[in-house]
Amino acid sequence: MKCPYCNTGIKLIIEGENTYRSQQQNGGENGIKIIQGFCSECNQFIVLLEQGKYRWEDDAAELADAHSTEIIYPKFILRVIANDVPQEYRNDFNESNSVLSASPKASAALSRRLLQRLLREKYKIVGKKDLSQEIEEFVKKPDIPIEIKNAVDAIRNIGNFAAHPNKHQITGEIVDVEAGEAEWLLDVLEELFDVTFVQPALAKIRKDKLNNKLAAFGKPSMK
Template identity: 45%
Template sequence: MRCPICKKEFHPQPKETHTYALRGNQACEFLLQKCPSCGDVIVMRKVGAYALSPQKGVTVQGGTTEIVYPVTDDEKELVSLEVPDEYRNDFYEAATALEYSPKASAALSRRLLQKLLREKLEIKKRDLSQEIDEFIANVHAPSYLTDAIDAIRHIGNFAAHPIKYENSGEIVEVEAGEADWLLEVLKSLFDFIFVQPAKLEQRRQALNAKLKNLGKPQLKGR
């Protein structure tokens, strides 16, 4: 994970864990972690299906985890913990570069966008523009997201800068607001690919716990 204060990466090893049973067969777990670099305390919250074991007592199965303290003012740095580190780190790099070089930030964001389309959505075409076309044609994607990704071409003026989609990571001139828009679209894409499926799985596990208590067949996972 990444410390919200000093931005250093480290492997989380919580020193304290406090778990509480909630209503509806769910549980909430608070994990306290000190950043090994700056020493600041980080508090994480995990909510998921309730489970009870003789050794550990109440535990959380599955669920989603988020940092609840400290809260930073820079929204560009807020990325859900459900996003794998390799994509999270690429996003942080693009977000950090924004202040110093919008051109570099946009190039990093375009490269990450193409990486997500190819690796997570299995959309592989000759260039980024064609991959955007295929994503827009995906009936499973919400319209707000397809519209946002389609706008990347217009805001970035792909027609005047074909290098942006032919070589997505190339550093070239950017239009006003282009780099910022790319970061916002990436956060929405993270939510679609990683966060919402995790939340759906959390709800499925909670419902299965109820069905199990009633002696009914459980829902199958993906």
């Protein structure tokens, strides 16, 4: 798992856990497990909720066949955005991320609107009818890494644009979302930030260092 504070892959240092019966059904009893612990990297407190099958064995409650695990504290996962990304884009991204756990619908709407801004302002995709057409134009660009093209293009399928036209026609409108859609949008925006802002900034730093070395030897700089 990734720590919601430092965004580092960690093994949770468990301090305590409790299992409870949550629901009785014909196929058995469902249960939940509350796990408390600390990040092994930054030592911040984290609480997890696991769901699965409840059983009582050896005078103790246990959770078997866990099928889901989610972070319930803190309420949202911190996603650190590089300073190379302009502040206005970082603000919109952080707003979308901050409401993810409370309202995936609102988060997805904010992310779609931010994606549309990026495509229009940084990739100069204008004059299109809606976000779906703008994505279609984006994936045609020859200088975009194929992994990013595929990730952005997948937004239309994961969000089921065909069944929910308002998602691409009115990007900021709050509508129902598919499972994992809001998280995927944030992941894709992070990747797009990296390609659009971070990697060019790193390339400029490398180029400037090389030009300084060339200048020291009296040689012409790279264009």
